[in-house]
Amino acid sequence: MSQNPGYDYIIAGMGCAGLSLAVQLSRSRVRFSKILVLDKELKNKNDRTWCFWDKENHNWYEPLVFRKWGQFRFRSTDFEKKFDLHPYQYKLVRGIDFYNYCLDELRKDPRFEFVQDELLEISSHENYAIVKGKGGYYQGTLVFNSAFRNQTIKTNHINYVQHFMGWVVETKTDCFDETCPVFMDFNTEQENDFRFFYLIPYSKTKALVEYTGFSPGAMKPEAYAEKLKIYFQKNHPGTPYTVIETELGSIPMAESAFVNPYGNRVINIGTAGGHSKPSTGYTFYFIQKYTAQLVAQLENDKRIPEEPRRKARFLFYDKVMLYVLHQKKLEGRAIFTRLFKKNKIETLLDFLNEASDWKTELKITGSMNSRFFLASAIKKLFAL
Numbered sequence: 001m002s003q004n005p006g007y008d009y010i011i012a013g014m015g016c017a018g019l020s021l022a023v024q025l026s027r028s029r030v031r032f033s034k035i036l037v038l039d040k041e042l043k044n045k046n047d048r049t050w051c052f053w054d055k056e057n058h059n060w061y062e063p064l065v066f067r068k069w070g071q072f073r074f075r076s077t078d079f080e081k082k083f084d085l086h087p088y089q090y091k092l093v094r095g096i097d098f099y100n101y102c103l104d105e106l107r108k109d110p111r112f113e114f115v116q117d118e119l120l121e122i123s124s125h126e127n128y129a130i131v132k133g134k135g136g137y138y139q140g141t142l143v144f145n146s147a148f149r150n151q152t153i154k155t156n157h158i159n160y161v162q163h164f165m166g167w168v169v170e171t172k173t174d175c176f177d178e179t180c181p182v183f184m185d186f187n188t189e190q191e192n193d194f195r196f197f198y199l200i201p202y203s204k205t206k207a208l209v210e211y212t213g214f215s216p217g218a219m220k221p222e223a224y225a226e227k228l229k230i231y232f233q234k235n236h237p238g239t240p241y242t243v244i245e246t247e248l249g250s251i252p253m254a255e256s257a258f259v260n261p262y263g264n265r266v267i268n269i270g271t272a273g274g275h276s277k278p279s280t281g282y283t284f285y286f287i288q289k290y291t292a293q294l295v296a297q298l299e300n301d302k303r304i305p306e307e308p309r310r311k312a313r314f315l316f317y318d319k320v321m322l323y324v325l326h327q328k329k330l331e332g333r334a335i336f337t338r339l340f341k342k343n344k345i346e347t348l349l350d351f352l353n354e355a356s357d358w359k360t361e362l363k364i365t366g367s368m369n370s371r372f373f374l375a376s377a378i379k380k381l382f383a384l
């Protein structure tokens, strides 16, 4: 095994969080000579699609937004509405565009070095951290880790996943309203669970359709495929279609915090840093927010930046939501329908992006009008 020279920073994992951080560092005022970016994969596959909403049009990732919309539709069994999202926009970034854009830019910056290696361990030492891979040891003053996810699930904590499969489908005739994605469509059997579809139109003849569940475990790929077939048939009867891409995934939705067993020279980012919102699975927006905060700390000469953390009250709301879903006394579909029916869309999107103030949050939680929510909140407040 080889001992590599020391790097200023090592970025372990070049997925969404690693590459977001790398690009922002490359463009920043942070002084560094060498950054090593490590991943076991080459990131040359379109392995996921990110949807999110924001109010800005000058974020670093704006040029690679594939589609964006000023409206979306919410559908449930007893309520349906097309929402004008202003000042928000609902945006979509394709994984492959993201990887290509970031890697093209970073390869032009001579301060970045890339190594493909499967990582085995990370550890902090007095003035540096070491990453051990199958191909060697790498030393840097700091490691930003998104490769290893560590979560000790407490026995009394809820440990769910948001699991899904999506198809990019193509039709020969016009089929989709390309001006309006379907954010959530609950017109499907809930199976004593929380299930919905969403549909993101790329054009009149091409769309991403996903079937999603929030449950303790994922389903078999054939089961998602069956649901997608039924959904397409129901909404576009008799229209022939071809599945041109498939994405399958799961995102942790657990109450227990992600932990950092690697010491103070290692900073966890992305899902590993706890930046996947447990009650929704949305992560892209939070990755951008927290990697930008890290870069700002380094620009301000903070030698070891603090690991960005979600605000305690949002962690608490998520715990309550997971608990309510888990108890199954209220249907998840009914909860989300009420949220969309009773609140202004901008306020709700602020809340889901953890950008609201406590007064707004009181209104939103009050709109749930459920003694069961209150009882769950009290229970979670006093739970260990």
Ligand SMILES: Cc1cc2nc3c(=O)[nH]c(=O)nc-3n(C[C@H](O)[C@H](O)[C@H](O)COP(=O)(O)OP(=O)(O)OC[C@H]3O[C@@H](n4cnc5c(N)ncnc54)[C@H](O)[C@@H]3O)c2cc1C
Residues within 6 Å of the ligand: 012, 013, 014, 015, 016, 017, 018, 038, 039, 040, 041, 047, 048, 049, 050, 051, 052, 117, 118, 119, 120, 146, 147, 148, 247, 248, 249, 250, 251, 269, 270, 271, 272, 276, 281, 282, 283, 284, 285, 287
């Ligand atoms: C299919 C899919 C769709 C999603 N859609 C959305 C969405 O629409 N909106 C949203 O907000 N969020 C979405 N998410 C959630 C989240 O945004 C993504 O999971 C996001 O990629 C998380 O970024 P990350 O950097 O933490 O992890 P990743 O992007 O998974 O990056 C981690 C990297 O670490 C590497 N790695 C792992 N282990 C090792 C090892 N031992 N050695 C070397 N390298 C290693 C991996 O190869 C990978 O490149 C989705 C997730 C999935 C899976």
